Amino acid sequence: MNKKALIRTISRELDTPVPQDRIALILDKAVEISVCCTTSLKEEYFLEQLALNY
Secondary structure, X not given: OOHHXXXXXXXXXXXXXXOHHHHHHHHHHHHHHHHHOOOOOOHXXXXXXXXXXX
16 A cells, blocks of 8 residues: 555545645654554554644
């Protein structure tokens, strides 16, 4: 799955509307964080929390 397809999928799955450009920023930050740190959170929960707190 490429980044654009992933962004569209996430956009459809979220309960609240989030602009696709914001989702892209969140994904970029998530990748940056995952490269720097190890997290034990499930990917879904982690991305949801980033979206809520972004």
